[in-house]
Amino acid sequence: MKFDKEVQREAAKIGMTATLGVTVATSLFMKNKTAKKAHIIAGSAFCGFALWHTFLYDSKNKKKIENVDKKEKKEEKVLIPS
Numbered sequence: 001m002k003f004d005k006e007v008q009r010e011a012a013k014i015g016m017t018a019t020l021g022v023t024v025a026t027s028l029f030m031k032n033k034t035a036k037k038a039h040i041i042a043g044s045a046f047c048g049f050a051l052w053h054t055f056l057y058d059s060k061n062k063k064k065i066e067n068v069d070k071k072e073k074k075e076e077k078v079l080i081p082s
Contacts, residue, residue, distance in 0.1 A: 005056055012053035019046040 003011075022042035029035035 009053060009056050012049050012056060015049035016046060016053060019043075019049060 019042045023039060023046055026035045026039035026042060030039065
């Protein structure tokens with residue numbers, strides 16, 4: 001069964017949210033060995049989910065987004081009275 005990109009992106013976002021929550025929660029108990037191990041594992045998992053989420057976007061889309069940003073900046077310059 002193949003999942004489309006939107007489902008994978010949502011799964012990556014949910015994974016990032018969950019692992020970031022665990023990382024923050026365990027950061028309060030760093031003197032506890034179990035919490036420290038959980039903190040390191042959750043932080044590593046967060047990095048993995050973030051990397052996965054990044055790779056789900058095409059580089060072509062990034063170029064289009066950059067071009068739109070440049071156009072918007074040019075339009076902002078024109079709209080500002082001098």
